[in-house]
Amino acid sequence: MDKEQDARDIAPVLARIESEPYYQTVANEVTLFESACRRRLPLLLKGPTGCGKTRFVEYMAWRLRRPLVTVACHDDLTTADLVGRYLIVGSETVWVDGPLAAAVRAGAICYLDEIVEARKDTTVVIHPLADSRRMLAIDKRGELLAAPDEFMLVISYNPGYQSVLKEIKPSTRQRFVALEFDYPAAEVEAGIVAREGGVDGETARRLVKLAELTRNLKGAGLDEGASTRLLVHAAQLIADGVEPAAACTAAVARALSDDPEMTATLDDLVAAVF
Amino acid sequence: MTAETRKLFADELRQRLDELLFASHSHRSSKTLADGLEKLARAQQERVLHWTGVAAQSHAELGYHIAALSPQALSLLDEAGYEAWVLAALDLCDREGSLAAMALLRDVEGFSATREAAPATARLADLEQRLGRFLQGLSGRPLGLAAAAVAHTDTQTVFLPGELAALSTAEENRRLYKATAALLWAQTRYGTFGSAVVDVGALLARWPDRERALRWFAALEAARLEAVLGAELPGLAAEIARLRGPWPPAMEEAARRLGRADAGVADTIAVLDELMAGDAEPPPLPHAGAVDLEAALATRAARMRRETEVVRQALAAMKGVGGRKASGASAPLAGTDASKLEVSAAGEMSELPPDAQAAAQSLMQDLGELPPEALVPAGHIEGPWHPDEDAAAEEEAAAARHAQPLRRYDEWDYRRRAYRRGWCHLFEVPLPPGDAGYVDTVRQRHAAAIQRIRRRFEWLRGEDRLLGRQLEGDDLDLDALVEAAGHRAAGVEPEARLYSRRLRNERSLAVMFMVDMSGSTKGWVNDAEREALVMLCEALETLGDAYAIYGFSGWTRSRCEIYPVKGFGEPYDATVRGRIGAIRARDYTRMGVAIRHLSGLLAEQPARHKLLVTLSDGRPDDHGDEYRGHYGVEDTRRALQEAHERGVRSYCVTIDRHGADYLPRLYGPARYTVIDEAKKLPLKVADIYRRLTS
Numbered sequence: 001m002d003k004e005q006d007a008r009d010i011a012p013v014l015a016r017i018e019s020e021p022y023y024q025t026v027a028n029e030v031t032l033f034e035s036a037c038r039r040r041l042p043l044l045l046k047g048p049t050g051c052g053k054t055r056f057v058e059y060m061a062w063r064l065r066r067p068l069v070t071v072a073c074h075d076d077l078t079t080a081d082l083v084g085r086y087l088i089v090g091s092e093t094v095w096v097d098g099p100l101a102a103a104v105r106a107g108a109i110c111y112l113d114e115i116v117e118a119r120k121d122t123t124v125v126i127h128p129l130a131d132s133r134r135m136l137a138i139d140k141r142g143e144l145l146a147a148p149d150e151f152m153l154v155i156s157y158n159p160g161y162q163s164v165l166k167e168i169k170p171s172t173r174q175r176f177v178a179l180e181f182d183y184p185a186a187e188v189e190a191g192i193v194a195r196e197g198g199v200d201g202e203t204a205r206r207l208v209k210l211a212e213l214t215r216n217l218k219g220a221g222l223d224e225g226a227s228t229r230l231l232v233h234a235a236q237l238i239a240d241g242v243e244p245a246a247a248c249t250a251a252v253a254r255a256l257s258d259d260p261e262m263t264a265t266l267d268d269l270v271a272a273v274f
Numbered sequence: 275m276t277a278e279t280r281k282l283f284a285d286e287l288r289q290r291l292d293e294l295l296f297a298s299h300s301h302r303s304s305k306t307l308a309d310g311l312e313k314l315a316r317a318q319q320e321r322v323l324h325w326t327g328v329a330a331q332s333h334a335e336l337g338y339h340i341a342a343l344s345p346q347a348l349s350l351l352d353e354a355g356y357e358a359w360v361l362a363a364l365d366l367c368d369r370e371g372s373l374a375a376m377a378l379l380r381d382v383e384g385f386s387a388t389r390e391a392a393p394a395t396a397r398l399a400d401l402e403q404r405l406g407r408f409l410q411g412l413s414g415r416p417l418g419l420a421a422a423a424v425a426h427t428d429t430q431t432v433f434l435p436g437e438l439a440a441l442s443t444a445e446e447n448r449r450l451y452k453a454t455a456a457l458l459w460a461q462t463r464y465g466t467f468g469s470a471v472v473d474v475g476a477l478l479a480r481w482p483d484r485e486r487a488l489r490w491f492a493a494l495e496a497a498r499l500e501a502v503l504g505a506e507l508p509g510l511a512a513e514i515a516r517l518r519g520p521w522p523p524a525m526e527e528a529a530r531r532l533g534r535a536d537a538g539v540a541d542t543i544a545v546l547d548e549l550m551a552g553d554a555e556p557p558p559l560p561h562a563g564a565v566d567l568e569a570a571l572a573t574r575a576a577r578m579r580r581e582t583e584v585v586r587q588a589l590a591a592m593k594g595v596g597g598r599k600a601s602g603a604s605a606p607l608a609g610t611d612a613s614k615l616e617v618s619a620a621g622e623m624s625e626l627p628p629d630a631q632a633a634a635q636s637l638m639q640d641l642g643e644l645p646p647e648a649l650v651p652a653g654h655i656e657g658p659w660h661p662d663e664d665a666a667a668e669e670e671a672a673a674a675r676h677a678q679p680l681r682r683y684d685e686w687d688y689r690r691r692a693y694r695r696g697w698c699h700l701f702e703v704p705l706p707p708g709d710a711g712y713v714d715t716v717r718q719r720h721a722a723a724i725q726r727i728r729r730r731f732e733w734l735r736g737e738d739r740l741l742g743r744q745l746e747g748d749d750l751d752l753d754a755l756v757e758a759a760g761h762r763a764a765g766v767e768p769e770a771r772l773y774s775r776r777l778r779n780e781r782s783l784a785v786m787f788m789v790d791m792s793g794s795t796k797g798w799v800n801d802a803e804r805e806a807l808v809m810l811c812e813a814l815e816t817l818g819d820a821y822a823i824y825g826f827s828g829w830t831r832s833r834c835e836i837y838p839v840k841g842f843g844e845p846y847d848a849t850v851r852g853r854i855g856a857i858r859a860r861d862y863t864r865m866g867v868a869i870r871h872l873s874g875l876l877a878e879q880p881a882r883h884k885l886l887v888t889l890s891d892g893r894p895d896d897h898g899d900e901y902r903g904h905y906g907v908e909d910t911r912r913a914l915q916e917a918h919e920r921g922v923r924s925y926c927v928t929i930d931r932h933g934a935d936y937l938p939r940l941y942g943p944a945r946y947t948v949i950d951e952a953k954k955l956p957l958k959v960a961d962i963y964r965r966l967t968s
C-alpha cells in the first residue's frame with residue numbers, strides 16, 4: 001500500500017488559475033496588492049458582499065502566477081479544518097494538511113473569505129502568520145512552519161453587518177493592510193454587468209440604476225442594497241430570455257427581502273426602471 | 275330558521291345595546307335604537323352591534339351614533355362602504371376627537387355621495403409606508419410624507435391628499451399616488467426651485483397674476499419632469515404618461531417643447547413667458563401636484579444654511595485650522611477660479627466624514643454645485659461642534675413643555691383588523707437609585723437556594739465536550755484505533771469511526787426579562803418579582819448568558835413607560851442591584867408596546883438564540899377601558915407573534931391565583947407557565963429558566 005500516494009490523494013489540491021479571469025479594475029487595488037505581495041504584507045479586503053472581492057483575488061492570483069487556496073469561513077470552521085489533521089489510511093495514521101498549511105508550504109495565496117464567520121479561536125492561528133514572524137504552528141505535529149516569500153494571506157470582511165459578534169477584532173485587523181471595496185461607479189458597474197451577464201449596455205445601465213435605488217434603502221428596511229452579483233444574476237436571466245421586470249423581481253427583489261411590504265416597494269422600484 | 279339566523283327582536287336588541295352602551299351619557303333610550311335595527315337582517319344586525327361595541331370602546335357616544343345611523347347607512351352603502359364609513363369615523367376620532375367623528379357619521383348621505391361619485395378611492399394611510407420607502411429609494415435622502423389638501427412639496431416633505439379618487443379603480447388611484455409623489459420628488463431633485471444660476475423666485479415674481487403663473491408653472495414642470503424622469507426611470511415615466519392620458523390640447527405644444535430629457539427649469543420659464551402673454555388657463559392635471567414656491571424656497575434656504583455649515587465645519591476640522599487661523603482667512607481650496615474650485619472640492623469631498631459628505635451631496639442636489647461659502651472652512655471652533663445643536667436645543671425646550679417619546683409603536687386593533695399607526699408613545703424612564711442592600715438581604719434569606727442554583731447552573735455552563743468514535747474529527751480516538759487494529763488482526767471488518775471531535779458548547783443565548791410594574795403587582799407580587807430577579811441574576815451570572823432586565827408600566831397609550839434595570843452591556847453591580855431594589859408597582863399594564871420595544875432590543879443582540887421572559891400578574895390592562903379585555907389580549911398576542919417573526923422566542927410567567935382561561939389565547943404564539951402563588955416565584959424561576967435553556 002502506497003501511503004504517500006494515498007495521502008497525496010486526500011491532500012488539498014492547489015489550483016493554479018490558467019486563463020485570465022475577467023476583472024475590471026476600479027481604483028488602485030492592483031498596484032496595492034502587488035506592493036503588499038512584494039513586501040510580504042497580509043491583506044484585508046473590506047466591503048459589502050458581491051462587490052468583486054473574490055473575483056479580484058482570483059485575478060491577482062492569475063496575474064502573479066501563484067496557486068490560490070480559498071476558504072469560505074463559517075461558524076463551524078475549526079482550527080483543524082484550516083491547519084490539518086490526522087487521517088487513517090489503511091492501518092496507519094497519515095497527517096493531511098489543511099488548506100492553510102498547504103498554502104503556506106506551497107507558497108500560495110490563501111484567501112479566507114468572510115473571516116468573521118469563523119470561530120473566534122481559529123483567527124488566533126493566523127496571527128503569527130500575519131505579522132513579521134510569518135509562521136504557522138501545527139501543534140499536533142509539533143511543527144513550526146515558516147512561510148516562504150511567495151506565500152500571501154488575504155482575508156475579507158463585510159463591515160456592513162450590524163451584529164456585534166461579526167466585528168473583526170482589533171488585534172486581527174491591525175495586522176493587515178486594508179483595501180476598501182465598494183460597488184464601482186455606475187458606468188463601470190454597468191460595464192461589468194453587461195460583460196458578465198451578457199446583456200446590452202442599456203439593460204445593464206438600467207440594472208445598475210435599480211441597484212442604486214435599492215442601495216438608498218439600506219438602513220430603511222433593507223440591511224443591504226443589491227450587490228453587483230445580484231445584478232449579474234438578473235442580467236443572466238434576461239440574456240436567457242426572461243422578461244426584464246420578471247428577472248429583476250426574481251433575482252433582485254426577492255433576494256433582498258421576505259417582508260411583504262418591502263417586496264412591494266422593491267417591485268415599485270423595479271417597475272420604475274423597467 | 276335556526277337561532278343563529280333568525281332576526282333579533284327589539285327587546286333582544288335592546289338588551290345587547292344596553293350592554294354595549296351602558297356608559298353612554300346619552301339620555302336617549304336604547305328603545306329607539308332597537309326599533310330602528312329590528313327590521314334589518316340578522317347578519318346586518320350583528321354587524322351593527324359589532325361596530326357599535328367597537329366604537330363604544332373608544333367613545334360611548336360614538337357607539338350610540340353608529341347604532342342610530344346604521345339603518346340609514348346600510349340602505350345607502352354596500353358592505354365595504356359601510357365598513358369604510360365606520361373606519362373613517364374611528365380614524366377621525368383618533369386624530370381629531372369624537373366631535374369630528376360624530377359629524378362624519380351624521381353626514382352619512384354626504385359620505386355615500388362621495389363614495390358613489392368615486393367608488394374607488396385610494397387612501398394615503400394605507401400606502402404611506404410603501405410610498406415613503408419608494409421615495410427614499412428614489413431620492414436617497416430622507417423625504418417626509420404627510421397629508422395635505424393639495425399635493426405639493428416644500429423640498430423636505432412631500433404632501434399628498436389623504437384620499438385620491440380621480441381615476442376609476444382603486445388600483446389606478448394607488449398608481450396615481452405613486453406618480454404624483456414621484457413628480458413632487460422630481461421637483462426637488464431636478465431644479466424646479468432654481469439653482470445657483472436660475473433664480474426661479476425672481477423670474478416668477480415678474481408676473482402680476484402670480485397665482486396664474488404658478489398654476490402654469492406647475493403644469494409645465496409636470497411635463498418637463500416626466501421627460502427628465504424618462505431618461506433614468508423609463509418605467510416610471512411610461513406609467514405617468516399612461517395615467518395622465520394624452521395631454522389636453524392647451525398643453526400639447528408646451529409638452530412637446532419640454533419633452534426632452536435635458537430640458538431645464540429655464541426652458542419651462544421660457545414657455546411660461548409665452549403662455550402668460552396669452553390669457554389661457556392651464557388645464558387641470560390630476561397627476562401634477564401644485565408648486566408652493568414660498569414654502570419650498572424657505573425650507574431649502576434653511577437646509578442649505580445648515581448643510582453649508584456642516585461642510586465648512588468638517589473642512590475646518592480636516593485642515594486643522596479651527597480656532598487657530600484668524601477668522602475669515604480663506605483656505606487653500608477656496609480659489610477664485612470656479613472650475614478649479616469644483617475640482618478640488620470633489621477631491622476634498624471624498625475625504626469628508628459621512629455626515630458632511632451627505633450634506634455636500636444634498637447641497638449639490640439643491641444647487642447643482644457646492645456654494646463657494648461651503649468651501650471656506652469655518653474659522654472659529656470652540657469645542658466640539660454639532661450640526662444639530664440648534665435643533666437639539668429646540669427639542670429640549672419642546673421636551674420641557676411636552677416630552678417627546680423615545681419611539682412610537684403601532685398597536686393592533688383586532689376589531690379593525692389593522693394597526694393603529696404610531697399609536698403608543700414609548701418613554702424610557704430611569705429608576706431612582708435604590709438600595710443595593712436589598713439584594714444582599716434577599717441573598718442571605720435564600721442562601722441555601724442560591725447555593726443550589728449555582729451548582730446546577732455551573733454544570734450547565736458551556737464547556738467543551740470531547741465526542742469519541744466519530745466518522746471524522748480533529749483528532750484520532752486512540753481507543754477506537756486500538757480496537758480497530760485488534761479487529762483487523764482478527765480478520766473482522768474494522769470500525770470506521772476512529773476520530774474524536776471537540777464540541778464547543780457555546781450557548782450563544784441572550785435573554786430579556788420583562789417585569790410587570792403595574793399597580794396590580796403592589797405588595798406580594800412585586801416583592802416576589804424582585805426576589806425572583808435576584809435569583810435569576812445569580813443563575814445567569816454563573817452561566818454567563820447575556821441578559822437584560824426592564825420593567826414596564828404606564829398610563830394610556832400616550833405614556834407607555836419602560837424602566838431599564840439592567841442593559842445587556844451592564845454588569846450586575848451595585849447600581850443594578852440598587853435598581854432591583856427600586857422596582858415598585860406603578861400604573862397600568864399595556865403589554866403589547868413593551869413587548870415590541872424590548873423584543874426589538876433583544877433582536878439586536880448577536881446571540882444565536884434570543885429569549886424574552888415576561889413576569890406579570892396576568893391580564894393586560896390600561897386606564898380608560900380600551901386596553902382592558904379582548905383588545906389588550908389581542909394586541910399582546912400580536913406583539914408576541916411579531917417578536918416570534920423577528921427570531922425572539924417568548925416565555926411568559928404569570929402569577930395568577932384565579933384560573934386564567936384567557937391565557938392560551940393571550941400567549942398563543944408563546945409558551946407560558948402559571949404560578950398560583952406569588953411567593954413560589956423566586957424559588958421556581960431559576961428552574962424554569964434552566965428548563966428553557968438546556
Ligand SMILES: Nc1ncnc2c1ncn2[C@@H]1O[C@H](COP(=O)(O)OP(=O)(O)O)[C@@H](O)[C@H]1O
Nearest residue numbers: 022023024049050051052053054055196228229
Ligand atoms: N470589478 C469586477 N470585475 C469583474 N466582475 C465583477 C467585479 N465586481 C463584481 N463582479 C461580478 O460580481 C460577482 C460577485 O463578485 P464576488 O467577487 O463574488 O463578490 P464578493 O467576493 O465581494 O462577495 C462576480 O462573480 C462578478 O460577476
Ligand SMILES: [Mg+2]
Nearest residue numbers: 050053054113
Ligand atoms: Mg465572495
